[in-house]
Amino acid sequence: MTMKPEDVLRAIAEERGDAVVVPTMTTAPAWRTIAPDDLSVACVGFMGGASSMGLGIALARPERPVVVLDGDGSLLMQLGSLATIAGAAPRNFAHLLFKNGVYHTSGSQRIPGGATVDFAGMARAAGYRNAYTIDNLEELRIRLAEILADDGPVLVELHTSEAEQTPMTAPGGAPFSRQVETLRDRLAAGAEA
Amino acid sequence: MPESIPAPLIIDTLKETFREARQALGRDSAHAAPSDRLGTILSVPDTHQKTVLAALEHEPSIRVLTCATEDEANAIAAGLYMGGEPCLLMIQHAGLYASVNTLRGVAIDGRVPIFYIIGLLSRERDKDPSESRSSMVRYCEPLLDTFGVPHARLEGPGDLHYIPEFYNLSRERRGPAAVLVGLETI
Numbered sequence: 001m002t003m004k005p006e007d008v009l010r011a012i013a014e015e016r017g018d019a020v021v022v023p024t025m026t027t028a029p030a031w032r033t034i035a036p037d038d039l040s041v042a043c044v045g046f047m048g049g050a051s052s053m054g055l056g057i058a059l060a061r062p063e064r065p066v067v068v069l070d071g072d073g074s075l076l077m078q079l080g081s082l083a084t085i086a087g088a089a090p091r092n093f094a095h096l097l098f099k100n101g102v103y104h105t106s107g108s109q110r111i112p113g114g115a116t117v118d119f120a121g122m123a124r125a126a127g128y129r130n131a132y133t134i135d136n137l138e139e140l141r142i143r144l145a146e147i148l149a150d151d152g153p154v155l156v157e158l159h160t161s162e163a164e165q166t167p168m169t170a171p172g173g174a175p176f177s178r179q180v181e182t183l184r185d186r187l188a189a190g191a192e193a
Numbered sequence: 194m195p196e197s198i199p200a201p202l203i204i205d206t207l208k209e210t211f212r213e214a215r216q217a218l219g220r221d222s223a224h225a226a227p228s229d230r231l232g233t234i235l236s237v238p239d240t241h242q243k244t245v246l247a248a249l250e251h252e253p254s255i256r257v258l259t260c261a262t263e264d265e266a267n268a269i270a271a272g273l274y275m276g277g278e279p280c281l282l283m284i285q286h287a288g289l290y291a292s293v294n295t296l297r298g299v300a301i302d303g304r305v306p307i308f309y310i311i312g313l314l315s316r317e318r319d320k321d322p323s324e325s326r327s328s329m330v331r332y333c334e335p336l337l338d339t340f341g342v343p344h345a346r347l348e349g350p351g352d353l354h355y356i357p358e359f360y361n362l363s364r365e366r367r368g369p370a371a372v373l374v375g376l377e378t379i
Contacts, residue, residue, distance in 0.1 A: 041275065046298045049268035052260075056272020059233070059258070080261025084269075088258060177304035177367075184275045 001135040005098055005160040008140065009034050012067065012096065015144045018190075019065035019094075020057050020183065024050035026104045026163040027069040029170035038186045041179045044167050048077030051085060051095060058090040061187055065148065067094045072119060073103040073111045079122070085153050086127030093152040095123070098160050105166040123155035135159035195318060195375040196349035200244040203353065203378060204252055207234070207281075210357040211255065214279040214364075230256050232279035235266040239285040241312030244378045246283070263292035271305045281308040281360065286333045286373075293336070300369035301340060308363040309371040310356070316375055322346070337371060344371040 009027060013035040021040040023031040028042040041057075043050040054068035075081070075097060085093065101115035102108040111117070120131040129151055134140050140158070147154060174182070211232030231254045238246060238259065249257050260266040266282050273280040289296070289311055300307040315327040325331045337344045343362055345355040355372045363370035 043268070046268060047264065047294060049264065049271075049295065049299065052265040052268035053272040056269035056274075056278075057276050058272070059269075060273045060276020060278035078262065078265055078268075081265050084258070084260050084265055176298075176302070180271065180275055180303060180305055184277065187276055 002100070002159045002161045003135065003137050003140065005100075005163045006030050006034070007137055008098070008158055008160060009069070011137065011141055011144055012069070015148055016067055017065065017148075019067045019148070020054075020061075020187070021067045021069060022050050022054040022057070023069040024074050025071045026100075026166050027071065027098055028167055028173065029165040030163055031069065032173050038182050041183045042173055042176070044176070048074045048081070050074060051081040052078060054093065054095070055081070055085050055088060055090060057183075057187075058093040059088060062090065062092055064187065064190070065092050065094070066090070067096060067148065070095060070097045071104075072097060072099040072101065072117065075119065076111060076117075082123055082126035082128070082155075086123075089127075089129075090153055091151040093154070094148050095128075095153060095155040097155060097157050099157050100160050100162050102162065104162050105168055108162065118157075120155060120157040123153075128153045128155050131155040131157070133157045133159070197376045197379040198347060198350055198353070198374070200248040200378050202350055203245050203356075204248055204255075206353045206356045207232075208252075208254060210360050211279045213357065214360065218277055218279070228278070230254060232256075232281070233258060233273055234281055234283050235260055235269055235273075236283045237261075237263050237266060237285070237288050239283060239288070239312040239314070241285060241314040241374055241377050242283060242310070263288035264295045267292055267295035267299045267307060270307045271299050271303065274305050274307075281310060283310045283312075285312045285314055286329045287314070289333065289336065290329070293340075296340065296342070296369060301342075304367040306363040306367055307369050308360040309369065310374060311371055312374045312377075314377075318376060322373070322375070333373060340369075342369045342371055344373060346373050346375055348375045
């Protein structure tokens with residue numbers, strides 16, 4: 001069973017509260033539309049950097065929840081980040097992995113290992129506090145609030161279909177450099193509030 | 194002739210650099226992440242600087258986060274920057290080569306200030322790095338030049354001032370800057 005990634009993103013948007021969100025690749029265009037705000041920074045084109053970027057934000061601001069919207073192909077490019085994240089053990093870190101089995105942006109080529117790769121298992125083995133697999137929207141809606149409220153790092157492997165848009169078919173959004181400064185100012189303003 | 198730099202001198206310089214960075218952030222509203230820590234070093238362990246890494250294990254004011262790759266370290270640095278945490282990368286020249294795309298995408302195109310302390314493992318004491326028999330040593334500075342990354346050599350204790358200077362330069366230019374550790378630290 002799989003979920004439409006846009007439906008998953010809408011469910012996440014409803015529960016994220018004041019969390020910083022780091023979408024990457026095919027989650028980025030839809031997230032821009034579903035949840036446009038200054039508490040998100042899209043990691044596109046850095047070959048798997050979303051999980052690490054989210055870790056940095058989580059470590060700098062332990063009082064602020066951080067949610068990474070990762071892709072299976074992206075995470076494979078920086079798979080060691082699972083160990084780095086587990087080792088740093090940020091309690092405010094939720095790693096939501098959109099697993100569709102392909103590199104959608106470049107033309108839907110199958111990722112190494114395809115749909116059989118067990119990312120939740122790898123996260124658990126790396127030392128994440130918890131890891132789950134969810135393949136239907138009803139279960140996601142029931143469990144998501146509790147998962148996001150729980151201590152991390154937690155990884156949720158979400159079984160999805162391909163998104164309607166990719167960064168190639170729907171380029172846009174503010175340049176990364178501007179997003180960086182906007183989020184930096186926003187986090188500083190939040191600390192003063 | 195280059196000299197090995199004692200680790201305690203490097204650590205004292207790093208502490209002062211981070212202290213000034215945190216004070217500067219504090220002057221700029223609340224950009225500094227609240228912490229009892231001075232800063233974070235993102236390390237993919239460099240044989241050349243192993244005495245510094247060993248000494249840092251006993252330095253509570255600086256957090257050392259060991260990363261699996263230099264690509265990770267660059268991306269984590271971006272996140273720490275956004276969160277207001279002073280940080281730098283401590284890596285080997287081989288790690289620079291391994292992470293060129295992230296240097297380009299995050300530090301250069303992304304305009305994220307990232308300061309690198311890069312060890313020149315296998316650099317011969319009697320040779321200028323540009324004349325080294327080791328390609329990893331020989332290509333390091335030309336690679337940085339190709340990408341327009343300002344850099345300086347740490348060839349002895351007298352060069353330690355380059356650490357705060359180039360750390361601040363990375364912030365001023367909103368991009369990468371690097372110092373190269375000529376000989377193995379002691």
